[in-house]
Structures are given as structure tokens and as C-alpha cells.
Amino acid sequence: MRKMLQGQTAIITGASKGIGRAIAELFAEEGANVVITARHEGPLNDTAEAIRASGGQALAVTADSADPDAPSAVFKAAIDAFGEVDIMVNNAGVGEMFAVEKTTDDHFQQIMDINLVGPFRFCREAINHMMPRGEGRIINVSSVNGTTPICGVAYTTTKGGINTMTLNIAMRLSGTKIRCNAIAPGVTDTDAARAWAAGEQEGGGEMLEFSDKYTNTTVPSTEPIDQAYAALYLASDMGRAVTGQVIQVDNGQFL
Numbered sequence: 486m487r488k489m490l491q492g493q494t495a496i497i498t499g500a501s502k503g504i505g506r507a508i509a510e511l512f513a514e515e516g517a518n519v520v521i522t523a524r525h526e527g528p529l530n531d532t533a534e535a536i537r538a539s540g541g542q543a544l545a546v547t548a549d550s551a552d553p554d555a556p557s558a559v560f561k562a563a564i565d566a567f568g569e570v571d572i573m574v575n576n577a578g579v580g581e582m583f584a585v586e587k588t589t590d591d592h593f594q595q596i597m598d599i600n601l602v603g604p605f606r607f608c609r610e611a612i613n614h615m616m617p618r619g620e621g622r623i624i625n626v627s628s629v630n631g632t633t634p635i636c637g638v639a640y641t642t643t644k645g646g647i648n649t650m651t652l653n654i655a656m657r658l659s660g661t662k663i664r665c666n667a668i669a670p671g672v673t674d675t676d677a678a679r680a681w682a683a684g685e686q687e688g689g690g691e692m693l694e695f696s697d698k699y700t701n702t703t704v705p706s707t708e709p710i711d712q713a714y715a716a717l718y719l720a721s722d723m724g725r726a727v728t729g730q731v732i733q734v735d736n737g738q739f740l
Contacts (some may be wrong), residue, residue: 487722488516494567496520496559498607499577501528503675504552504626507709507717508574513541515717517572520550520563522555542567550577551595556610570619572720573611574602575647576626580677581637582688586725593639600643601650608654612663620662624719625651626712626729627667629739635695636681637688644669648731655729664728668715671735672706704738 496514498519502587505546508520515537515674523529526547536543546562548555555740563570578600583592604625615621626646634641647667670676677686694737696702718724 487617488514488718489723490572491516492518493571494518494520494563494569494609495561495572495574495638495720496570496611497574497576498522498559498603499547499626501525503677504670504673504709504712505574505576506532506714508576509543509715510536510541510731511710511713512572512720513539513543514543518542518544518567520544520546520559520566520570522546522550522559523577524549550575550607551598552603553606556607559607560610560614564614570611570614571621573607573621573623574626574716574720575607575624577603578626578643579640579680580686581640582681582684582686582690582692583637583639584688584691585638587688587691588638596637596639600640601646601684604647604701605650607651608665609661612654612658615663616661621664622720622724623651623663624716625666625667626663626687626716627651627669628667629671629733629735630709631669631731632733633699633739635699636692637686651731652729664719664724666719666724666727666729667731668712668719669731669733669735670707670712671733671738673712674708679704680685701740704736706738707734707736
């Protein structure tokens with residue numbers, strides 16, 4: 486049976502662990518050449534080696550998504566290795582839990598640069614690459630915090646921005662075969678989520694009381710593969726008629 490992403494090339498940021506790694510591994514299983522990025526070279530190379538050991542094609546490119554030069558460098562590496570880029574997954578990001586009154590200008594700007602400005606630049610690079618062919622898929626990893634903002638003010642603001650940017654790009658590209666969507670993970674079993682639940686993310690646990698107040702905390706967390714399956718749906722022909730959507734994957738915890 487033909488694999489769903491056979492012969493296609495996908496760039497996935499923040500792919501050294503967690504949701505990004507799960508997406509990279511699943512895409513590679515489905516036949517994609519995966520170009521993975523992250524800031525830390527060691528874990529990134531471990532992910533690439535694991536994918537290759539399983540028979541997949543993977544290229545690791547160390548990059549910081551907040552770096553203005555990262556998108557062009559990553560796309561150049563992908564094009565040099567595989568010719569074209571078909572899929573862009575913006576997964577890189579950081580969480581934080583500072584309440585508004587304790588958020589400094591510098592901190593707010595730092596989170597913006599990583600979580601929103603970086604994905605914007607990668608989206609722009611992807612669109613400029615895809616428009617001449619009139620075909621491609623962009624998937625942004627948002628969060629349930631884009632609509633239920635229970636974490637830090639900077640983090641939640643970036644995720645609301647990701648949702649709006651996704652819709653704006655889809656509108657701009659409507660009528661083409663370039664689709665732009667987002668997935669919005671709920672609490673997912675990753676290192677970042679475990680730190681959040683323990684009050685160990687930057688900013689501490691002050692905002693944690695709102696998770697009990699505004700969510701159903703009795704619902705089980707999702708697994709990284711659950712988010713990867715949603716990304717695969719949007720990246721493959723299964724989602725060929727879907728654009729401008731934010732698909733919430735949370736086991737109903739944030740209904």
C-alpha cells in the first residue's frame with residue numbers, strides 16, 4: 486500500500502523531542518523526507534538517527550526558530566538535499582507561566598520572537614517557495630491556550646496570534662492548492678507538560694489554579710502521537726479540502 490507522504494519533503498521545527506519528534510517519526514514512516522530543526526544539536530541528531538535506523542530519510546539542521554536567518558538556511562538545506570519542500574510544520578515553541586503583572590517587556594518580546602515571529606518567518610519562507618508551484622501544506626502547532634488562555638500572558642498571546650495568522654494565510658491562499666491549518670494540543674504527555682503541571686515552568690505555578698477552574702482536569706492527557714496523527718491528516722490527501730482550521734486535540738479536556 487502506498488504511504489500517505491511518499492516522496493514528499495517536510496520541514497518540522499522543534500523536532501528533537503515531544504510532539505515535534507512524534508510528527509517527524511510518523512511522517513518518515515509515511516514516506517516523507519523529514520528535515521528536522523531544533524536549537525540543541527545532540528537531541529536533534531538522536532532523533533534523526535532513530536528515524537534513519539527505522540528506514541526513514543532524515544536531515545538534521547540545528548537552528549533557532551527565533552533567528553531571522555533560520556528559515557532561509559533551513560529551506561536551503563532541505564532543497565539542496567531533496568529538491569522541493571512540500572510540507573512546513575511550525576512546532577518549535579516555549580511555554581511560560583508569568584501572570585501579566587509580573588511579565589517584563591524583555592520576557593514578553595522573547596516569547597513573541599520564539600513562538601510567533603519565528604513561525605511567521607517560516608510561513609513566509611514556505612509560501613514564497615510554494616507559490617510558484619501553487620501547491621503545499623503549512624501546519625502550525627498552536628495550543629488550547631489560543632482560545633482558553635490559562636497559562637502565562639505572553640505564551641497565550643502567541644497562541645492566539647498563531648490561530649489568527651493561520652486563518653489569514655489560508656484566506657490569502659484560498660483558491661490555490663496551498664493549505665494552511667493548525668493543530669491545538671491540549672495537555673500532552675511531554676517534558677514541557679510535566680514541568681507545567683509541577684509548577685516548574687518559567688513563572689512558576691501561580692496560574693495553575695485556572696486550569697482547575699476552566700478545564701476538565703479529570704480527562705486523560707493526550708500522547709504526542711495523537712497530535713502527530715492530526716498533523717498527518719492535515720499534511721496528507723485526507724485533509725485536501727481543509728484549510729484555515731484550528732483542530733483541537735485534547736480528549737475533550739478544554740471543551
